[in-house]
Amino acid sequence: MSSLAFLRALPGVLPALRGNLLIGLTLAVVTLPQAIAFSTTLAGLPPHFGIYAAIWGVLFTALLNPSRVFSGGPNTTMSAAIGVILLPVAPQFGADYIGYAMTLILIAGMIQMLFVIIRPLGRMLDLINEPIINGLICGIGLFLIFKSLTGFAGLPINTQVEWPLWIAWQSFMAVLEIGNLYAIEIGLITLITSLVARQIRALRNWAILIGVAAGTAYSEYLNATVGLQNTMIEQIANLSSVGFVLPSLPLFNQEAMSDIISILPGAVTLALLGLFQTVAAMRRMNRKIGSYTDSRKGIFADAVSNCLLPFLSSLPTCASFNRMWLVYSLGGQSRWTSAISALILLLMVLFLAPLIAIIPMPAMAAVIMLLGANMINWEDIKPHFRNRGETVVFLASFLSVVFLDLFGAVVVGSVLAIGYSKWEQAHPKISLRGNVLKIRGNVYYASLPVIESMYHTAIEREGSVVIDFSECYYIDQEGIRWLAAAKAGQKVAFADRRKSDDRRELERRAAADQKRKSGRRRGRTDRRQRSQF
Amino acid sequence: MEAKSVSAVPAKLMKIALIVGALCGLYLMALSSHAERDQLRKASVDLTPNCKAKLEGYGLVAAEHYRSPYVQAVNGVDSTVRGYSEQDVRSIQRGCNIVDDLQGQLAKRGARERWNADRFVRGTYTTCIHCHQSGGDKHDTAGKPVSGSNNLGASWVMADMYDRFSGLIMSHELRQMQCYINASNGFKPNSADDLIRDVTAYSRFLSAALDQKMGQRYAEQGLDEIPFSATRRRGDDYVRGAHVYREKCANCHGPQALGMVVQGKVLYPALAGPQSFTMDSRMYFGTLNSLMPGFICRNMPLGAEGSLDNQDCRDIAYYLGTLPRPAGDRQGPLVAAWQQVMMGVMPPLTRYAESLGRNHTEHPGD
Amino acid sequence: MFRSQVSNAPGWPQFRAAYGVDSFGGDGYFTRAVQNGYNLFYFTPDYGKRFTRKTAADAVHSCSSCHTAEALAYGLVNSDRFDAGLDRRVSFEERVMRCYAGPMDGFIPTLYDPAVRDIRVLARAVAHHLRLSEGARTDGS
Known part of the structure; x- marks a missing residue:
């Protein structure tokens, strides 16, 4: 069967x-x-x-x-x-x-x-x-x-x-x-033949072999004419x-x-x-x-x-x-x-x-040189x-x-x-829009110094902060302790992950705040400009 | 698509032509360098004064037989060995010149006459006769080779022994290369280089002139050693060594053992710092703690040789071993980088700190 | 089966005794190199097979087919001299390499290959036994 x-x-x-x-x-x-x-x-x-x-x-x-x-x-x-x-x-x-x-x-x-x-x-x-x-x-x-x-x-x-x-x-x-000049000649012939063969598509895979064959043929010619004991x-x-x-x-x-x-x-x-x-x-x-x-x-x-x-x-x-x-x-x-x-x-x-x-x-050395050069690939x-x-x-x-x-x-x-990899993890993407501090990445011992710096900047500027960690991948124990301590300070609210409506409302309000502030700044700029003339 | 592939052809041809052109150019350079070397090999040799005296004293001439005047005078024996051709004589002469004047400071055409030896040593300080005194063949007033004088002929007859520092059977060529790496803190010439071969020829000639037998140990080979057992066994002390160094050595070798160079000529070599031997050298106390003391006691201070106690010599060597110096190959690149930083930073820092403290503190015992 | 240790070829104990190899130690790097040199010198097709096409069946198949150990030693102390035929100075190692390529109908070993180095070491050991100095001639002068 x-x-x-x-x-x-x-x-x-x-x-x-x-x-x-x-x-x-x-x-x-x-x-x-x-x-x-x-x-x-x-x-x-x-x-x-x-x-x-x-x-x-x-x-x-x-x-x-x-x-x-x-x-x-x-x-x-x-x-x-x-x-x-x-x-x-x-x-x-x-x-x-x-x-x-x-x-x-x-x-x-x-x-x-x-x-x-x-x-x-x-x-x-x-x-x-x-x-x-x-x-x-x-x-x-x-x-x-x-x-x-x-x-x-x-x-x-x-x-x-x-x-x-x-x-x-x-x-x-x-x-x-x-x-040894004979060796150099053999090496050069191997190199040049391989390089030329590589340019021809059909021969690309065989280029090294062709180069070695050429080098060997020349070596045998030298040995026949000069003698191996003299070419060394x-x-x-x-x-x-x-x-x-x-x-x-x-x-x-x-x-x-x-x-x-x-x-x-x-x-x-x-x-x-x-x-x-x-x-x-x-x-x-x-x-x-x-x-x-x-x-x-x-x-x-x-x-x-x-x-x-x-x-x-x-x-x-x-x-x-x-x-x-x-x-x-x-x-x-x-x-x-x-x-x-x-x-x-x-x-x-x-x-x-x-x-x-x-x-x-020398032909083998030329092969190694070619392979070495191939390893440095700009692409x-x-x-x-x-x-x-x-x-x-x-x-x-x-x-x-x-x-x-x-x-x-x-x-x-x-x-x-x-x-x-640690550097990448320790530098989460942090954005501050209005008083919303959004963290995308990891909240852990190595990233906390970066997060805390932005957090305190936000507190000084806005008086209160909403921490949005809805796009956090990972929070370790130290991160949890910090969040708890921040919340206990009563100037902090957490964006609620479950209610996406609230999140959108917060973002809408933050965007409106931002627009108002930039409008006031433009007004001041315009007044400054007008005052120049 | 076809238009693109057609236009790519000339570019490819250009690329190939460039590469082939460059390689052919290199080949022509090689031909020219080879011709230059051949010319130098055939050229007559301008001997340094020391070499002229030495080789004439040993009766080196091109002839079918060689008879050493030294052997005749000392042993009363007419030893006839195979003679040297013109080419052999020139090779021996060049070898002596290399040992006596490594960097070609006495040569008309500079380092080229010494096969570009300066390429393989760092700085302009180093030369073989710092350790291989009198062209590697030091004699006392009675005309006998000095014990522990690093005789090159004795080194040739004892070559091919196992060397524990490199873990290899050490041929005479490899031993020379070790000198370039360790003692001169340099790079390596290739073992097929004329630089190596001519010094080998000279060493072999010395062994013929002194009638040294193959595989025989001679007192003039290598350096005298002072092991710990040759002292009163009170322990080596680098602080004591620093004190003796300040008293006996600093006047010539400098307060920080960086040597003394006057008008571009080395008067006294560096014993620490970037121009000195490496941590792989046998002269380094940490590598072999009996060799440098032996050299010091045998040869130093100049004019007062033999005046130092064995313990003094060990202490000085120990102290010198604590000063920053280049790392050897075996220490690896990280230690090498560290040593470079230490050599750059510590001596000026120490000099400055000592200058601040000099007004207030005297060294005890000074 | 390939093993790193030097093999005991026939005649080695007698050679060792005759030429006082033990003066360099009962065993050790140098002594083993001498032994490897002995193996190469007397049994080239077995121990130097990479660099020779000869087999034991050939009339001239080993270094010893043409040279004695004494001749090797004299060759060492008279090496590194100008050779008029080649118009250059020729080292001992080069002579050994040329022998592999020529009379052994073989190939050129690299300079530091034990196939060359150990022949030199063997020559040195024999030269020591014969108390030869540089340039010593075979006629005893």
Whole structure:
């Protein structure tokens, strides 16, 4: 019976499968160079970590989330955070570094799990508004461009604490003065080819791949003519050890304890960066497509994935708006496309490993520069400058990334989020028309100073006040006590919420009062004017 | 719609042309900078007087073999090792110049001759010989390397050890970079920079000249240390240190340890404040409390070396450690910002407050 | 299964004893780096597989196929010199990187990658054992 039902359903399923196959292929091809670049240029990990994130990370997040549109995968910001956090701990690409990276991701995953288990904590993420996220993202975009400078020129990065924005100028001068010219040429060809390809609509999704292909072709030409030993170009290198899966053990032993403790703040940073991005991406996706998926589900998918992926030699994952939008705009369904793209990637890595191995690192650095530049999107930033509060928050968030490290930026972002929402709540809209003091908003301990100031102004001017709190959203105990004390003063009446007729009568009287007063003022003004002549 | 898309094409082409033009311009700048560097590498080197004396004393010439006059004189042994080519000799000469005159004040073409080292240090004060005296190779009157004199050759042969402050195996290049970050409160040159490579070449030459063996610990490596156990164990006291500092050090290093600069030349380096070493430096008492006392007791005061008690040296170092100085990389940007504020605000405030109180209060014990 | 700890390759205890690695400590960052260097030097296809296409079946498959540990040490103390063929000064690290790319038919590792650093550390440990100074020549002079 069930097999008959399956066969009957097949004609309907096959076209959908074919459609998702193409989308999955597109997704795989778009993700592969990015995943490798994130791993090698940003996180300081061998390329298979990015590849496994693009396979297992994408698959886990899709399967763990019931949403049709949710899609996770390797992420620039999280990869960059790993590189920054672990730089003082061990030299990149080494066995120690890899062990610490896996431990870092596991701890971050466990912290993310707390946001799932403790619901109010997860709810706090909704306080992170768009200006904060966009500020962080723009700052990180700038960071990515400067971080890639040394890789672009085939120069070693400085394996100590380094905040690239501080030494951006020195890195730039180093590129000009001592950079490997062959590397620079490869990077430039990759950049220019990608930029040109992006302008052609049909090639937009493939622009990065085309750029990388061009850079690789030139690199191979140089190696054939000049020789790799003379060009000294670093490449992705041998991926033959990469198989279906590569189990790994995070580093966790007695002697590593001090280093693990030192990276705990970094784990918090990594966890929060992932959560912020997931919540923001899902919020944006919901609004764009006019549907709703609870971001809790995305957080759950992230947290579980990031607890599992360290054991599979993978970078951490979080939601990606760009990836979700790509799948949606092509008409795909996220679970199918994720599964298909994961399979295609795996096949590509297994069968095309020798080709992937020769991709030059300067091309990867160019990819990161492009992605960084894409993160600074004026269309996303522009709306924030129409509102003063949002402008301040956006700039503070952006500058905190520029001048503080990622941990500082996350702290500032979190503080801003809470502070901004509190500021908005603590400044209700208060109007005084005649002797009617109308409060729209919250009457609570933080807004009372503002309310009381207006109240006393009203009492001095009018002698008595009618407090209209019919449009109050919330009154706390302190608000109630203040209202009671004000009423006891016998100069105060409350507008009766139940009788709308009375309310309208009060407003009518207040408007009439106002008109009379302005009429008298005009009369005085007219008399003053007449007296001048 | 079609008209709009047609007019958008030239705009797009312009945008691409601009970007490609800018990138090509940068590439041409890179070619020009590379050519300039190549020229400098091939140019003959004007040695500083100290370097001229030192390298001539060690018999550095381009030849197939190298025989160190020092080894011959001291050990009575004719040690012949591999010689240096012209290019190697120039690299060693440049390295010596960098150590002796980091910011190119004695150079005809200024900092360019020192591979723009001034880009990596803050202010015009800092130079390597503040700590690596006599070009990183200080000898006593008998001609022997002085113990605890920060010898650069000894540093080369002992490189690649684990460094607990950075948590890394410290190659000679990284150690130089640490100096730029910590001791000179600066930025970092890239480890592939000629600035680093030439100083490495010079350090390696010194180790050849002194016949130092790989992995061997020499007394002239690093600085002498004075741990707490080398005192009468009465406890370190920064107030006592401030008193000794006022008596013995302030005349040269200034009452607030901000150093002395006369006519643009550093006479005595800063020991606190923005021109001084950072909180990550090993000279900072809070990081390593035995090193600065060792340096002080070995080398200070100038002309009266060895006159200070071990406890005095620890107290002075402790006192200097309490004065505001720049934060290191590991302290993070918030501490860095705080330290910048403290360095800007506290010294003038203290100076003013002390000037008010000076008429009425004498320091006890002065 | 990937583990961070350095693996014990065949012959390491004997090498360690023969070259006095324990003078740097029974264990520790430096000693482990020497051990990793040993693994890379003698078993390059297993421990340096990212930077070589060679396998154990190839005739020349490891650094030790062409060099001895002593030669490596002499190479270190004679490095950072002008190379007429390349018309520039060439560091020890660059020579190692060129070896990976050339004879190992592989790829160029990054300068501070342990695949390069630990070869240098191995060379240093052997140079210490042989009491070599800068510029020491293999003919003993």
